[in-house]
Structures are given as C-alpha cells and as structure tokens.
Amino acid sequence: MKLLDQAMNSAKQVISTAGRKTGTAMELSKMKLQVMQLRSQVQSTYERIGTLTYEQQKVGTDNYDLIVVCIQEVDELLTEINEVxxxxxxxxxxxxxxxxxxxxxxxxxxxxSCGNRLKKGRAKGE
Structure with a gap:
C-alpha cells in the first residue's frame, strides 16, 4: 500500500509541475501576442504621423497639435511594450x-540596446 501511495504522490507532483509549466507557457504566449498588437498600434501611429506631416507640408494644414498627440501615443505604447x-x-x-x-x-x-552594464541575476522591476 505504501508503494501505491508513493506512486500516487509522484504522479500528483508530475501533474502539478506540468500544470504550472503549461500555465506559464500560456501566459508567455498571451504577453507575446500583446506585444505584437502594441507594435502594430505603434506602426499605425507612425503612419498617421507621416500622413499628417505630408498634409501639413503639401496642403499647408496646421497638424502640429495632432502630430504631438500621436508622438505621445507612440511614447506610451513603447513604454507599455517595454513593461510587457x-x-x-x-x-x-x-x-x-x-x-x-x-x-x-x-x-x-x-x-x-544602450550598452549599459547589466546587474547579474534576475531584474525584478528595477
């Protein structure tokens, strides 16, 4: 009976470990997808900036305030990408x-990216 209990405990540990690893893999996949979506938003905002700048130069419309808003949006998106x-x-x-x-x-x-000397070990929210 003791051997059966040990086998059951081992099986439970294996299943628990597999469950944690699967959960981690799913969480990583979700975060990678989030980064891809954020990058797509950055690209769209860059395109808007280009269009606004073109219109400003070609037609003479005053798009300065809109361009500033788009630049702020890009900065916020890049910050979010770095956080994820x-x-x-x-x-x-x-x-x-x-x-x-x-x-x-x-x-x-x-x-x-910047050449800064990194601290050894994991960096948790430095």
Missing part, C-alpha cells in the same frame, strides 16, 4: 536594463 517585455524576461529569467528597460537574454553582461 520586462515581465516576459522575468518569467524567462532574463535581465531588464535599468537604464532603458530593454529586455536582454539571461547571462548578458551589457544591454543590447
């Missing part, structure tokens, strides 16, 4: 640059 990427990095044991918030693979010494 930081969460992804933490889940994958990556390192987030304390200067520019770029996600770097685990074990990276210098930030791939």
């Amino acid at each position: 990427n930081a969460k992804i990095s933490e889940m994958k044991d990556g390192v987030v640059c304390s200067r520019c918030r770029t996600v770097n693979p685990a074990g990276t010494v210098y930030c791939k």
Whole structure:
C-alpha cells in the first residue's frame, strides 16, 4: 500500500509541475501576442504621423497639435511594450536594463540596446 501511495504522490507532483509549466507557457504566449498588437498600434501611429506631416507640408494644414498627440501615443505604447517585455524576461529569467528597460537574454553582461552594464541575476522591476 505504501508503494501505491508513493506512486500516487509522484504522479500528483508530475501533474502539478506540468500544470504550472503549461500555465506559464500560456501566459508567455498571451504577453507575446500583446506585444505584437502594441507594435502594430505603434506602426499605425507612425503612419498617421507621416500622413499628417505630408498634409501639413503639401496642403499647408496646421497638424502640429495632432502630430504631438500621436508622438505621445507612440511614447506610451513603447513604454507599455517595454513593461510587457520586462515581465516576459522575468518569467524567462532574463535581465531588464535599468537604464532603458530593454529586455536582454539571461547571462548578458551589457544591454543590447544602450550598452549599459547589466546587474547579474534576475531584474525584478528595477
């Protein structure tokens, strides 16, 4: 009977571990999809900026205020992308640059974006 109990406990542990890993993989997939959607929004906003700038130069309409709003929107979207990427990095044991918030693979010494020296280990919301 003891052997059967041990086998059942082992099976429960395996199932529990598999469930956690599946949950983590699903969460990572959701966050990656969110980043893709945010990048698409950034691209659309860049296109709007281009259209507004073209109209301003070609037709002479005053689109300055609209362009400023679009630029602020891009900045907010890029900040959100960096935040989601930081969460992804933490889940994958990556390192987030304390200067520019770029996600770097685990074990990276210098930030791939700004060259800042990275702290060893995981970066949790630096």
